[in-house]
Amino acid sequence: MVLLFLLDLSAGREPRGHVRRHAHRHRERQPQQNITLAVILPQSSIKYPWAWPRVGPAVERAIRTINSDPSLLPYHNLTYIFKSSEDERGICSESVASLEAVDLKWAYDPWAFIGPGCTYTAAPVGMFTAHWEVPMITAGAPAVGFYDGYPSVTN
Ligand SMILES: *[C@@H]1O[C@H](CO)[C@@H](O)[C@H](O)[C@H]1NC(C)=O
Ligand SMILES: *[C@@H]1O[C@H](CO)[C@@H](O)[C@H](O)[C@H]1NC(C)=O
Numbered sequence: 001m002v003l004l005f006l007l008d009l010s011a012g013r014e015p016r017g018h019v020r021r022h023a024h025r026h027r028e029r030q031p032q033q034n035i036t037l038a039v040i041l042p043q044s045s046i047k048y049p050w051a052w053p054r055v056g057p058a059v060e061r062a063i064r065t066i067n068s069d070p071s072l073l074p075y076h077n078l079t080y081i082f083k084s085s086e087d088e089r090g091i092c093s094e095s096v097a098s099l100e101a102v103d104l105k106w107a108y109d110p111w112a113f114i115g116p117g118c119t120y121t122a123a124p125v126g127m128f129t130a131h132w133e134v135p136m137i138t139a140g141a142p143a144v145g146f147y148d149g150y151p152s153v154t155n
Contacts, residue, residue, distance in 0.1 A: 032077045037063075038110035040100050040125065041117055042092060043084035050117030050139040052082065059114060081108055085116045092118035101125045105132060112137060119143040126150040 039059065042051040063078045083100040087093035097116045104110060105128070113129055116122045117140025129136040129152040141155045 032075055035076050035078050036108045036110045037080040037112050037114055038104040038108060039080050039082045039114040040085050040097050041115040042086050045086060045090040048117055050115065055139055085121045092121045094120045094124060097121035098124045101128050126153045
């Protein structure tokens with residue numbers, strides 16, 4: 001709001017009461033492109049430090065902050081799709097995470113992956129993301145093997 005107000009003043013055309021209308025018209029003229037993040041993390045098992053109940057609030061807050069400041073990603077809207085990497089017992093599953101990663105890439109062509117976190121789920125997805133040249137950011141992937149040979153992974 002403050003930024004729009006300042007832009008509005010510097011434009012010098014619109015009176016200050018019309019900040020909202022100005023923002024609305026601006027968006028109409030330049031349609032927003034979605035930037036999608038693909039999140040693959042344990043949905044409920046908080047025994048994992050990178051589980052969604054622990055990481056999710058930070059992701060959602062970051063997305064809110066970025067989307068509310070039009071100078072950060074002009075004409076883009078950040079959004080995410082969440083998929084769980086758990087099997088039916090709540091344990092990280094290598095096959096679930098791999099299949100979700102392929103389905104998410106196919107359906108959404110995401111700009112980045114958040115997770116997976118467990119070593120055995122992060123390893124195959126880290127290979128896919130390197131092949132796709134898409135960054136993978138995780139609070140997990142703790143094995144020393146990730147220091148080398150996983151150029152897409154930041155942990
Ligand atoms: C962006 O995503 C929203 C849902 O989050 C959707 O309604 C909208 O159509 C998408 N816009 C584009 C340009 O793909
Ligand atoms: C922008 O993204 C948020 C979620 O990140 C979503 O709720 C909203 O519908 C999106 N807006 C548009 C215009 O796509």
